[in-house]
Amino acid sequence: MTTPLRIVIIDDHSIFRSGLRADLDDTVDVVGEAADVPSAVAMIAETKPDVVLLDVHLPGADGEFGSGGEAVLREALPLAPDTRYLALSVSDAAEDVVRVIRAGARGYITKGASGAEVSAGVRAVAAGDAVFSPRLAGFVLDAFGAVTGEIAARPDELDRLSAREQEVMRLIARGYSYKEVAADLFISVKTVETHVSAVLRKLQLSSRHELTAWASARRLL
Structure with missing residues (x-):
């Protein structure tokens, strides 16, 4: 049997975290949760999960990165360099998508996704793929097309x-x-x-x- 992927859920709504945790399939194992930037960074540094499910808007940012999700990426990436990040947010605004991908997330899906879709996204990101909810990919392609050549x-x-x-x-x-x-x-x-x-x-x-x-x-x- 394949070992479940170790994940951390970062979201400031406890009801959402509980619901998501219950909906994920058995290919993932939730090893931690956090509700704000400082506790998220500490949790990631401690557990070094395979994948972090990261809300884009979180309390506790220092002001330089207003969304919170970017602050987590800035601070946590050096502490757990092998961990990958999948943004999971209610927002489908182009600026939110592009900002968090620029900061280092490997994908971005909206909270309308099912537990099965989120689980599949976690597996894909862990395998090195980029994952986006339908129609969000266009924002990223427009933003990064010039750099890819x-x-x-x-x-x-x-x-x-x-x-x-x-x-x-x-x-x-x-x-x-x-x-x-x-x-x-x-x-x-x-x-x-x-x-x-x-x-x-x-x-x-x-x-x-x-x-x-x-x-x-x-x-x-």
Whole structure:
């Protein structure tokens, strides 16, 4: 049996922490909780978890980093360099997303996500992937596209994909779920899965995360 990932939940609402803890699956093990910046930093330094679920807005920041989440990242990253951070917030404001990612978080999901989705996000971040709720990925790609460098898409690359496959590719690369793509394009989830498999095969990519990087570098989003 795989050892559960050790996580810490940082949020200033105890009811939310309790509810989230109950909803997470058995692939994660909550080893600590904290409600403000100082206690969060102390908890992370003590437990050195695999992943921290970090609320963006927390009390106890020193004023330089107004959101609180950024203050935790600034202070805790040097104390537990192997720990990864997944922002979990009610806010889907572009500035909140970009600021916390710039500070060092590996992903950002909103509190509307289910326990299963949060657990999956924890596993993905622990494995080194970036994780974003649908439509939030665009904020990050817009903010960081200039630094990642642009590559013009060769005509033959896009010619490999049908018009429908290109539509699916763009939505998946932006962080939409299969269900949301299906609803947006008025097709079945099974059809979306088929198109995604074809896109990955034709572009010689192995995951949707590689697809996002590929599309972002070519400014296809």
